[in-house]
Amino acid sequence: MRFYFIERKTFSRLYNAGVRYIQQNQQKLNITCFILHDVDLIPENDGNFYTCESKHPKHTTLRIRKLNSTSDYSRFYEFLIGGALILTFDMYKRVNGFSNLFWGWGGEDDDLSLRFIQRRACVVRPSYELANYIALPHSNGRSNNARFKLLTWSTVRLDTDGYNKIDSMIRIVHILNTSTVLHLKIDVDANHIYYKSASIGNSQLIYNKTYADLTTTRGPVTTRVAKKLTS
Numbered sequence: 001m002r003f004y005f006i007e008r009k010t011f012s013r014l015y016n017a018g019v020r021y022i023q024q025n026q027q028k029l030n031i032t033c034f035i036l037h038d039v040d041l042i043p044e045n046d047g048n049f050y051t052c053e054s055k056h057p058k059h060t061t062l063r064i065r066k067l068n069s070t071s072d073y074s075r076f077y078e079f080l081i082g083g084a085l086i087l088t089f090d091m092y093k094r095v096n097g098f099s100n101l102f103w104g105w106g107g108e109d110d111d112l113s114l115r116f117i118q119r120r121a122c123v124v125r126p127s128y129e130l131a132n133y134i135a136l137p138h139s140n141g142r143s144n145n146a147r148f149k150l151l152t153w154s155t156v157r158l159d160t161d162g163y164n165k166i167d168s169m170i171r172i173v174h175i176l177n178t179s180t181v182l183h184l185k186i187d188v189d190a191n192h193i194y195y196k197s198a199s200i201g202n203s204q205l206i207y208n209k210t211y212a213d214l215t216t217t218r219g220p221v222t223t224r225v226a227k228k229l230t231s
Helices: 015-024 089-094 108-118 147-152 163-168 193-199 203-213 215-230
Strands: 003-007 034-037 041-043 063-066 084-087 132-135 170-177 181-188
Touching: 003 015, 015 034, 015 089, 015 163, 015 170, 015 181, 108 147
Parallel strands: 003 181, 063 132
Antiparallel strands: 034 084, 041 132, 170 181
16 A cells, blocks of 8 residues: 655645546556545544445545544535545546645535536445544644535536646646655646636636636536626
């Protein structure tokens, strides 16, 4: 097993960049299964196996409690896929990976879940007895206040916002490669229209650009969306 750390100064999910690097070096790395894991969560049951299913993505985080807490486990909403998600590259590519528009905390996992629903992909889960986790204490990141607006149009921009756009947005500035760890430091183009608009919280710019890109494939949809945004 190897651990992959993809780092940027401002918190944003960079799974797309990590997956892209792996695919570009797949002949040497030979990675067949991705485990997308929150670093603050520790699985409690050895029977909660971290292995890929052949046909479906697997979500293994069903109940969580804080470290040293006397409270019972928290159970989250049914379509949650945050925490630990296990899948193959073909499954990841089928939904075009994660959105590139989410900065700060919140929303990106729900966006990915909606992508699975749109692609009619079934997410499998172990039993509640197995899928228990301890959450380690950590400081809270800054919330992404634009996440609800972004989620509204998640499935519409699925094909134009995600893994297939990551090459134009990032470059790798540092690589630390050991036998067990690969650490990538990523430089994000803050002047890119997607990133610039997301980072300053101007969701209108995001929508203008996103749905302009949809014109060639979803023409009538673009018009309806534009009317709603300006109303």
